[in-house]
Amino acid sequence: MTTLNDEQQILISGYLDGELDAEQRRQLERLLSEDVAFRREFEDMKSVVAGTTAALQPDQPPDEVWDGFLDGVYNRLERKTGWLAFIAGFVLLVPYAVYAFVVYDWGPALVKLGVAAVVVGLALLFISVLRQRLKVARTDRYSREVHR
DSSP states (O other), X not given: XXXXXXXXXXXXXXXXXXXXXXXXXXXXXXXXXXXXHHHHHHHHHHHXXXXXXXXXXXXXOOHHHHHHHHHHHHHHHXXXXXXXXXXXXXXXXXXXXXXXXXXXXXXXXXXXXXXXHHHHXXXXXXXXXHHHHHHHHHHOTTTTTSOO
């Protein structure tokens, strides 16, 4: 790397920043044609600026990536809304169902006990599977990358 005087450094920087007027541009072109060391330094600085500019440009993802992102956002929003409606309905209907099951005389006690056992069993199975899925979702590093 050669040592340039301040005026030459200002010319190179001004050119690379696009700030030279017509007179300075002519002076730069004259130095480039006459001085080999200046030309080499100019080319080196030009390649550094070009490389830095290229490295700092963010990659724009393709449209398919944005579409997939938005689909994921809408999908999560729909699922959360669906779960919220399901839980609200469940919380409202289960107490009434238990009350009606106990109070109303719709069958023998043995049938009521059988129905209660089936419902409790299904509820326990559901809770077990749900708990297992939530536990796996927290530790499964591939669950966020695989679309199901």
